[in-house]
Amino acid sequence: MSNATIDRQWTTRLRRRVEGALPPEKLLPDTQPSYVASWIYVFGVATLVALALVTLSGLVLALKGPTWWHVSNVGHFVNSTHLWSVELFFFSMVIHLWGKFFMAAWRGNRSLTWITGGVTFMASIGTAFTGYVSQTNFDSQWIATQAKDGINSTGIGAYFNVLDLGQMLMWHITLLPLAAIALTGLHVILVRKRGVVPPFADEVAA
Amino acid sequence: MSKKSFNPDVDVVEWTGTHRPYDIIKEGTIALVVMSLLVVLLSALFSSPDDRPATLRQWSHSDPVDFANTAFSELNGSSGTAGYGQPYNNTPNATQTIGPLALQRWMGVHIPVHPAADFVLATLATLPDSPIISAALQQWKSSSNTAQFTWMENFAKVTPTFSAGALHFPPVDAGPIPVLMSGLTSMARAGSLDQSLLGGGSNYYSTDYTRPLLFLADGNWFSGLAEKQHLAGDQWGMMNETGSYPGQAWLWLYTFWYQVPPFSASENADSLIWGLMMVLTVIMIFVPFIPGVRSIPRRTKVYRLIWRNHYRK
Amino acid sequence: MQPSHLAGVINLDHPGHYIHFHWLLISYGNAIVIGLMVATFVAVLFLPFPGSRLKDSHE
Known part of the structure; x- marks a missing residue:
């Protein structure tokens, strides 16, 4: 099979486009421009982490269904972690939003x-x-x-x-x-x- | 003339200066540990609110007269639900509009609720082995609209009382209505009304609480419970929570409009505020394209604090 | 309405306290959350970021 055939494949084209737009060093960079030096930059990642915790606590609640947390102390604690991770999620997201607006x-x-x-x-x-x-x-x-x-x-x-x-x-x-x-x-x-x-x-x- | 002019609120000179080491995976891991600890700490310290749901059973025990009055308002069509309009029923001129836009009415009746039939008559008809109720229902059904109207007019003038486990009415020419109201109240007190109002097309399973919630919300008892907890609409209720917990603080702007004129006195408050919030949301999302708004960051100069090391050089 | 569960170390299952000023009515819970948000934002703007005074090490 010729190279030209491979070059024309949809798969090849898609891979090259993705590689071009998001090479690994852009996806996971090990440096940042020197102006990236403020606590405001951590609120994006804080929001991401809070979203992960919201999802995780929600998945645990899903294991036992929607009314488990009313009858179990363990369930109630998991519900508490769901609530507080949501509060932290919005808290971080709003600060992230303000920061990005003023930048x-x-x-x-x-x-x-x-x-x-x-x-x-x-x-x-x-x-x-x-x-x-x-x-x-x-x-x-x-x-x-x-x-x-x-x-x-x-x-x-x-x-x-x-x-x-x-x-x-x-x-x-x-x-x-x-x-x-x-x-x-x-x-x-x-x-x-x-x-x-x-x-x-x-x-x-x- | 080929290049358009540089707009500092839209364009940038991409960075060609120095870089510094920045370990985003380590940053993310630290954030995960810190946030996880915070969540566990806050959960252990403050727990989460969980007030038991209100039931029609509780209502008819705590305030049987309010229950009976509400049940009658469902029968004679004066309740909030009976006069709601779309999407529950076709009550004319009941729905809200945004100027000429009658979105609520245009969408039509998609969740049909007819309180007299659904909350009272059909529900009572499910009671087995109660000849008195059956006879009263039969009398109601076989009587003319005029007779029903006269009975309802007369019944509206009396005030029921409750003692010794039963409703009492002053002597009144109201046909079968006193029997129907007593029957529904007994049904509620026994706890069977909560279940029989559930919808969803199955005679066994249901996850649809539309009808019991609408019935509950038509009375004064339910809103009284909420007002004690500062949850009513004119108490910034949307962002509040039962107990002393923080609530949906992110709804502050939506909740705010309900407290101030012209919305606080408007019959159309809901639709006007939703319309306004949609406009504000679109503005927020499209800030990068709105001249003036997109210049606020450059003019307020808050960014000089964020990038102070950069500008110091 | 009775809560159906054990409370946290600090029991918040009692009627809340509210700040009431003209049309403003806000629970202590929400006021604290919003206040902390603003305070955190301001602190974040002013607090020095660790390593920000280091010499740039990459070109």
Whole structure:
């Protein structure tokens, strides 16, 4: 088989495109530009780690089902770790967002990185909300009956019934986490592909 | 003239300067250890809230008169659910709009709930071996709309009391309504109403709590429980949590609008605030393309703190 | 409503305290979380990052 045939293969083309866009030294760099020297840079990775802990604690809750944590002290503790990892997740993500805003981190062809981050934030709020209404306790009853009016007023409530525990639980443990995690993955790949945004150039010249 | 001019809020001069060692895997590992410890520490220190769910059974025991009044409002169509409109029923002029956009009405009835039938009449009809209830239901069904209307008018004027495990009504010409209300209250007190209201198309399994939750939310008892915990809509309830726990603090902006005019006094608050939040969300997501907003970081100069070592050189 | 479980070391299963100022009504829990967020952000801007004063070692 000739090289030309191999060159034309879809597989070969895809591999070369991926290699070109994300060579290993970009995917896992061992240095950063010397301006990357602030605690603000650790909040992206803190958010990632918190997301991993949210997912892990959620998987443990999934092992025994949605009402286990009401009847078991172990289950209740796992639920506590799920709640507090969510609090830390949002805590880190908001600081990360503020930091990236004040760095204008969308500059230099990085706007898609900003957009995926913003959409991830929204997906996370949706995931957290469906979790709150899936708690099967007084809190979830109240939040569901309150939230229905807002969601119904947009027309979305006709299809997204916050009073239907089964539907909310499915969104909470499959659809929305998949979306949030996939978006996070895309966001991280874009960060690695474009690199960390440089400081404002006019100031360098000044 | 081929190159467009350099916009400092959009373009950058890519870095060609020095690099420093930066071990992202080590950073991630340290972050994982620190965050894991924090999560375990916070969980052990503060636990998590879990107030038991409210039930129709509890409601009819704690406040049977409120339960009976609510049950009657479901029958005569004056309850919140009966007058809700889409997506539950076709009550005219009930839904919210954003200007000319009647999204809620346009979507139609997708989760049909007809409180008089679903909460009261059909539910009572499931009771086996109770000739008094069956007779009352039969009387209701076989009577004219005018008779039903007169009975409801008359019944609305009396105030039930509760003693010795039963509802009592002053003498009133209300046809079978007192029997129906007493029957439903007994059913709730026995705990069978909670189960019989579940939906989902199966006569056994259900994960759909639409009807019992709507019924519960129509009464004053349920919202009274929530108000004690500062969970009501005009108490920034959306971001609060039972007990002293932090809640969904990230909803602060959404919750905020409900507290201030014109939204706090608007019949359309929900749809207006959702519309506003969608606009603000789009602005947040598209900040990189919005002149003015995208200049805020450059003008506020917070970045000089972040990159202070860089600018010191 | 009674909680169905054992509380943490610091029991938060009692009615919360609230800051009430005109239209502002916020629980201590949320106020602390938001306050910590702002404080952390400000601290992060000012705290020196370890190694940031080292000589750059790579070209």
